[in-house]
Amino acid sequence: MKAVQIKNYGASEVLTFIENLPVPAISDNQVLVNNYATGLNPHDIYLRKGMLAPILEESLPIIPGLDIAGKIVMVGKDVKKFKAGDMVYGMMDANESFSSSGFAKTGAYAEYSVTREDTLSFIPNGISATEAASIPLVALTAYQALTKKAEAKADQKIAINGASGGVGSMAIQIAHYLKLEVTAVCHTDTNEFVSKLHPKNIINYDQDDFTAGSDKYDIIFDVAGNKSYDLCKDNLTETGLYISNVPTENTFKAYHNPEKENIFGFHNKNRYNWVLPSGEDLEEISKLLISRHIKPVVTKVFDFHAVQEAHSYMEQNIARGKVVLDLKPES
Ligand SMILES: NC(=O)c1ccc[n+]([C@@H]2O[C@H](COP(=O)([O-])OP(=O)(O)OC[C@H]3O[C@@H](n4cnc5c(N)ncnc54)[C@H](OP(=O)(O)O)[C@@H]3O)[C@@H](O)[C@H]2O)c1
Structure with missing residues (x-):
C-alpha cells in the first residue's frame, strides 16, 4: 500500500x-x-x-x-x-x-x-x-474538554484562547450548542475567519490581553496553551475552571500520578485535557453534524x-x- x-x-x-x-x-x-x-x-x-x-x-x-x-x-x-x-x-x-x-x-x-x-x-x-x-481529533478534544473536564452548563461564560485553529473552531461551535457565552481570543489576522463562527465577543490577542482586564469567565479553555493557570486565575469566577490543552512537564507528572494532582497544581480549578479516541463520543459529535450545530x-x-x-x-x-x-x- x-x-x-x-x-x-x-x-x-x-x-x-x-x-x-x-x-x-x-x-x-x-x-x-x-x-x-x-x-x-x-x-x-x-x-x-x-x-x-x-x-x-x-x-x-x-x-x-x-x-x-x-x-x-x-x-x-x-x-x-x-x-x-x-x-x-x-x-x-x-x-x-x-x-x-x-x-x-x-x-x-x-x-x-x-x-x-x-x-x-x-x-x-x-x-x-x-x-x-x-x-475527529479536534472535535473530540473540544467535546471532551467542555462536557467532561468542564461539565459546562448553559449560560456560563467561556474564553477560548486559540479560537481560529482546529480545536478552537470546534470549541466555539460546541460551546454554542451547549448554550455558553463565547469570547474567542485570536490574532487580528484571523478575526474575520473567527467572526464567521459568531462568538459573542472577539479579543485580538495582538491588541488586547484577555487576562489583563477584570472580565471573569466560568471556563477558560487555553487551546493555544500560552496562558498558564497563574496568568488566568484572576479572570476565573469563584467556581471557574482553567482547562489547558497543551501539556507541560508537570502535566505528565500529574497525569500519571492522579493522587498527586494538588502537588503539581492540577487542583480543581486547573485541569488538563488529554484527548482520547472514542467512537461513543464521536457518535455524539455525529449527531451535532447532522443537526448542523457544528460544521x-x-x-x-x-x-x-x-x-x-x-x-x-x-x-x-x-x-x-x-x-x-x-x-x-x-x-
Ligand atoms: N492535549 C490534547 O489531547 C490535545 C488535543 C488536541 C490538540 N492539542 C494541542 O492543542 C494545540 C492547538 O491544537 P489545534 O489543532 O487547534 O492547532 P492549530 O489548528 O494549529 O491552531 C492553533 C491556534 O493557536 C493560535 N495561536 C497561536 N499563537 C497564539 C497566541 N499567542 N495566543 C492565542 N492563540 C494563538 C493560532 O491562531 P492565530 O492565527 O489566531 O494566532 C492557531 O489557530 C496544539 O498545541 C495541539 O498539539 C492537544
Missing part, C-alpha cells in the same frame, strides 16, 4: 512517500479502513520532529496521523457494529487495547489503517470523507504526494480551521 513514513526525526523533508508497504493485519476487535482522507494535526508535526520520542511506545519508522475517514474493507471476528463497505471516520488507535499511557497509536497517512471498532463512527450523510477527516471547517486540502508541503504550510501558522490530506483511491 501507499503510505508516508517518518524514518528519521526532522524537518518536513523526512516525510517519505512509500509505494509498496504491506497492508497491516487486523486483530479480532479491529477493522481495516481504506482511507479517503486524513486530517492534519500539530501532533503529527511534534511526532515528526521527535518531540514525542521520549514518551512514545514505538520506534521508527512510524506512519504518522490519527484522523481517518474512509471505507471499511475488513472486520475482525469480534466486530459487531461495522461491516465491510461502511463509510466511517475516527481518531484511530492501532493499539489492540487502550494504552495505559493514553497514547493512541498512529498510522493515518496511509492507504489502509487499522483501528479498534470502539474508535469509529459512521460518516453522517451529507458529510464528505474530506470533511469527516477534519473532525466542518476545512480550509485547505493537499494531495497525498504533497505531504511535505502540507506540513510546511501548517508550520507557518497561517492555517485557519483544518488542513486535510486527500488520500482518495486512484480510479
Whole structure:
C-alpha cells in the first residue's frame, strides 16, 4: 500500500512517500479502513520532529496521523457494529487495547489503517470523507474538554484562547450548542475567519490581553496553551475552571500520578485535557453534524504526494480551521 513514513526525526523533508508497504493485519476487535482522507494535526508535526520520542511506545519508522475517514474493507471476528463497505471516520488507535499511557497509536497517512471498532463512527450523510477527516481529533478534544473536564452548563461564560485553529473552531461551535457565552481570543489576522463562527465577543490577542482586564469567565479553555493557570486565575469566577490543552512537564507528572494532582497544581480549578479516541463520543459529535450545530471547517486540502508541503504550510501558522490530506483511491 501507499503510505508516508517518518524514518528519521526532522524537518518536513523526512516525510517519505512509500509505494509498496504491506497492508497491516487486523486483530479480532479491529477493522481495516481504506482511507479517503486524513486530517492534519500539530501532533503529527511534534511526532515528526521527535518531540514525542521520549514518551512514545514505538520506534521508527512510524506512519504518522490519527484522523481517518474512509471505507471499511475488513472486520475482525469480534466486530459487531461495522461491516465491510461502511463509510466511517475516527481518531484511530492501532493499539489492540487502550494504552495505559493514553497514547493512541498512529498510522493515518496511509492507504489502509487499522483501528479498534470502539474508535469509529459512521460518516453522517451529507458529510464528505474530506470533511469527516477534519473532525475527529479536534472535535473530540473540544467535546471532551467542555462536557467532561468542564461539565459546562448553559449560560456560563467561556474564553477560548486559540479560537481560529482546529480545536478552537470546534470549541466555539460546541460551546454554542451547549448554550455558553463565547469570547474567542485570536490574532487580528484571523478575526474575520473567527467572526464567521459568531462568538459573542472577539479579543485580538495582538491588541488586547484577555487576562489583563477584570472580565471573569466560568471556563477558560487555553487551546493555544500560552496562558498558564497563574496568568488566568484572576479572570476565573469563584467556581471557574482553567482547562489547558497543551501539556507541560508537570502535566505528565500529574497525569500519571492522579493522587498527586494538588502537588503539581492540577487542583480543581486547573485541569488538563488529554484527548482520547472514542467512537461513543464521536457518535455524539455525529449527531451535532447532522443537526448542523457544528460544521466542518476545512480550509485547505493537499494531495497525498504533497505531504511535505502540507506540513510546511501548517508550520507557518497561517492555517485557519483544518488542513486535510486527500488520500482518495486512484480510479
Ligand atoms: N492535549 C490534547 O489531547 C490535545 C488535543 C488536541 C490538540 N492539542 C494541542 O492543542 C494545540 C492547538 O491544537 P489545534 O489543532 O487547534 O492547532 P492549530 O489548528 O494549529 O491552531 C492553533 C491556534 O493557536 C493560535 N495561536 C497561536 N499563537 C497564539 C497566541 N499567542 N495566543 C492565542 N492563540 C494563538 C493560532 O491562531 P492565530 O492565527 O489566531 O494566532 C492557531 O489557530 C496544539 O498545541 C495541539 O498539539 C492537544
